[in-house]
Amino acid sequence: xxxxxxxxxxxxxxxERRRELLDTAAEVFAAQGYNATTVRRIADEAGMxxxxxxxxxxxxxxxxxxxxxxxxxxxxxxxxxxxxAGLGPRETIEALVTESFREIDRHRAAVAIYQxxxxxLAAQPRFGxxxxxxxxxxxxxxxxxxxxxxxxxxxxxxxxxxxYRFVRDTVWVAASWYRPGGHHSPExxxxxxxxxxxxxxxxxxxxxxxx
Numbered sequence: 001x002x003x004x005x006x007x008x009x010x011x012x013x014x015x016e017r018r019r020e021l022l023d024t025a026a027e028v029f030a031a032q033g034y035n036a037t038t039v040r041r042i043a044d045e046a047g048m049x050x051x052x053x054x055x056x057x058x059x060x061x062x063x064x065x066x067x068x069x070x071x072x073x074x075x076x077x078x079x080x081x082x083x084x085a086g087l088g089p090r091e092t093i094e095a096l097v098t099e100s101f102r103e104i105d106r107h108r109a110a111v112a113i114y115q116x117x118x119x120x121l122a123a124q125p126r127f128g129x130x131x132x133x134x135x136x137x138x139x140x141x142x143x144x145x146x147x148x149x150x151x152x153x154x155x156x157x158x159x160x161x162x163x164y165r166f167v168r169d170t171v172w173v174a175a176s177w178y179r180p181g182g183h184h185s186p187e188x189x190x191x192x193x194x195x196x197x198x199x200x201x202x203x204x205x206x207x208x209x210x211x
Contacts, residue, residue: 021046021056025063026109034064034117064113065126071110072133075103083140089148094194100171101186104178111175167197
C-alpha cells in the first residue's frame with residue numbers, strides 16, 4: 001500500500017529574506033540550468049537545510065516562477081511606459097534598449113534564466129505567461145521598427161524581422177557578461193549599443209554624405 005505524500009506547509013518569510021533566497025536561487029538556476037538544479041543545492045548556497053527551504057517555497061518550480069514573473073512584471077512596467085509616451089520611432093527604440101539594460105542590471109540572473117529556460121518552461125500551463133510576454137515583446141519591437149520605416153526614420157530596405165532579432169539578441173546576451181557595479185552604468189552601455197546599432201539602421205543625411 002503506497003504511503004501518503006507528506007504535505008508541505010509554506011510560511012511567509014520577511015520580504016527581505018524571501019528576496020535573498022530568490023536571488024540565491026536565481027544565481028544557481030542561471031549557472032547550472034533549471035533541470036540540473038536541486039532544492040538541496042539552492043539550500044546549500046543559501047546556508048540552510050533543504051527541508052528549511054520548503055518552509056518558504058513548495059518547490060523549485062515555485063521559485064523560478066516567482067523569479068521570472070517578478071522580472072517580467074517590472075520589465076513591462078518600464079516598456080509600457082515607453083510605448084505610451086508618444087515618442088518617435090528612433091526615440092522609442094532608444095528608450096526600449098535603455099530600459100532593457102536597466103533590467104539586466106536589476107535582474108541579470110533572471111534574464112539569463114529567461115533566455116535559457118523559457119522555451120521548455122512555457123510548455124507547462126503554469127508558465128503560459130512566458131509565451132504571452134514573448135508575443136507582446138515581438139509586437140512592440142516590430143511595430144516600432146515598421147513605424148520607423150514608414151516615417152522615413154529607418155532605411156526603406158530594412159529587413160524588419162531580421163533587425164528585430166539582431167537587436168533583441170545583441171541586447172539580452174549582455175546578461176552573460178554584465179555585472180552590476182562595473183565600470184559602465186546600464187545607461188552608458190545602452191548608449192554605446194545604440195550608437196553601433198542606429199548608425200547601421202538610421203536614415204543617413206545625403207547632404208552630409210556629399211560634403
